[in-house]
Amino acid sequence: MFRPRPDSGRATVPVEVEGRAVRVPAGASAAAAVLIAGLGSIRDTAIGGGARAPYCMMGVCFDCLAEIDGEPNRQSCMVTVRSGMRIRRQRGARSVTAE
Amino acid sequence: MKSFDAIVIGGGLVGSAIAYGLANAGLNPALVDEGDVAFRASRGNFGLVWVQSKGLGAPHYQRWTRRSAEEWPHLAADLGERTGISVGLQQPGGLQLCLGDEEFEQRRQMMERMRSESGNFGFDYRMIERGELADILPGLGPDVTGASWTPYDGHANPLNLLHALHKGFLGRGGTYLPNSTVTEARVAPGDFRINIGADEIAAPKIVLAAGLGNAELAPLFDLFAPVRPQRGQILVTERARQVWPLPLGSLRQTQEGSIMLGSSEEDVGFDTSQKPEVMKTIAQRAVRSFPWIAELQIVRAWAALRVMPADGHPIYDESERFPGAFTANCHSGVTLAGAHARVFAPMVAAGALDPMMAPFSARRFPKNPDVPAAA
Numbered sequence: 001m002f003r004p005r006p007d008s009g010r011a012t013v014p015v016e017v018e019g020r021a022v023r024v025p026a027g028a029s030a031a032a033a034v035l036i037a038g039l040g041s042i043r044d045t046a047i048g049g050g051a052r053a054p055y056c057m058m059g060v061c062f063d064c065l066a067e068i069d070g071e072p073n074r075q076s077c078m079v080t081v082r083s084g085m086r087i088r089r090q091r092g093a094r095s096v097t098a099e
Numbered sequence: 100m101k102s103f104d105a106i107v108i109g110g111g112l113v114g115s116a117i118a119y120g121l122a123n124a125g126l127n128p129a130l131v132d133e134g135d136v137a138f139r140a141s142r143g144n145f146g147l148v149w150v151q152s153k154g155l156g157a158p159h160y161q162r163w164t165r166r167s168a169e170e171w172p173h174l175a176a177d178l179g180e181r182t183g184i185s186v187g188l189q190q191p192g193g194l195q196l197c198l199g200d201e202e203f204e205q206r207r208q209m210m211e212r213m214r215s216e217s218g219n220f221g222f223d224y225r226m227i228e229r230g231e232l233a234d235i236l237p238g239l240g241p242d243v244t245g246a247s248w249t250p251y252d253g254h255a256n257p258l259n260l261l262h263a264l265h266k267g268f269l270g271r272g273g274t275y276l277p278n279s280t281v282t283e284a285r286v287a288p289g290d291f292r293i294n295i296g297a298d299e300i301a302a303p304k305i306v307l308a309a310g311l312g313n314a315e316l317a318p319l320f321d322l323f324a325p326v327r328p329q330r331g332q333i334l335v336t337e338r339a340r341q342v343w344p345l346p347l348g349s350l351r352q353t354q355e356g357s358i359m360l361g362s363s364e365e366d367v368g369f370d371t372s373q374k375p376e377v378m379k380t381i382a383q384r385a386v387r388s389f390p391w392i393a394e395l396q397i398v399r400a401w402a403a404l405r406v407m408p409a410d411g412h413p414i415y416d417e418s419e420r421f422p423g424a425f426t427a428n429c430h431s432g433v434t435l436a437g438a439h440a441r442v443f444a445p446m447v448a449a450g451a452l453d454p455m456m457a458p459f460s461a462r463r464f465p466k467n468p469d470v471p472a473a474a
Binding site: 073095096 | 338340
């Protein structure tokens, strides 16, 4: 459904999206990596459990929430990819570390 | 000129609860709502149905708050049935956390005073020490010494409540007049005519529930409503899985999982701006209470103005000079919604406040020299 813009750089940065190895251009967002990986969704909503994919790509809609390098509920469109980044599905509401 | 059975001025939680109650009592009321130029305390509150700290030195206020908490389940069920809107009421009791030994001891003394003032009516509370508290609340911070508990407390979704009251009011045939600022009033006993821009409406009864606007409106009806703004700031975290089985006074987790951190009490006039120092204090206390809160993102924050009566206790009154004119003023529009819709409104519908409301009259205040004296 999505294609990189013609002016985007070569896909050189290796990341992992839901266990899938993909390469994305330097400077791209983690949300872009989700789309490049071809995933239909990256989170399940906190109440209804509905599937959601990155939408606004500018930090407003919160539909791109993902677990990035172990940290839950990150807005993936606001996070720039790094080599080796692990982007995982956000399943419902996050847990807290209260014991 | 349009005529109604009653006019309620103020479309926030207090006014719409009363208007809903009047419509349920079979009256044909009009609800006059100013619009987004108003301060809208009802859109900025915390959402507690909170009983345990209300009415120290004023047991009638504790009894009124308890009455409201008892009426709340009926109001919530009634609104759910009529409007299909769940107001998210939960009343599992509540805990107020204490940080340090001094806070715990002060709280103990306050709660014991509440109990002794309650007389035969009773006031059920427990001071829970840290060991037991840690079993109820996961991840308790080291500074927490304990908490006070009463079975009466709860919380709800305040925006859904406001929505449901409006929808229920309309469903009962009430007339809602939005974006309406009262520009003029002609007042006679049992005959009230209100100008809203170019329109005039009239009714034999009127209830002033305009929040901070009551201070200026009340004297037109020979009533007195000494209310002032008190700013409160709130922070809200991202949604998390449910961690607390009950609300904690200045902390609560909504049904959707957001954790709300409150709240300040600031006397700054009509200034609704947010202050980083105050937000920091709120966040620090929350993190001292539960260190894991520091991991959560803050996704929203706001400031709003409470409607604070001069002595902190609600003011309910009826005009002696102009029978049929009533006023309702309080800072607890959520907590007291049950009483407003199901106890206060029926009194207004019947034409007079019950004698049990006498201690809430503004006659308890020395008359403000700026307010014209009664004839």
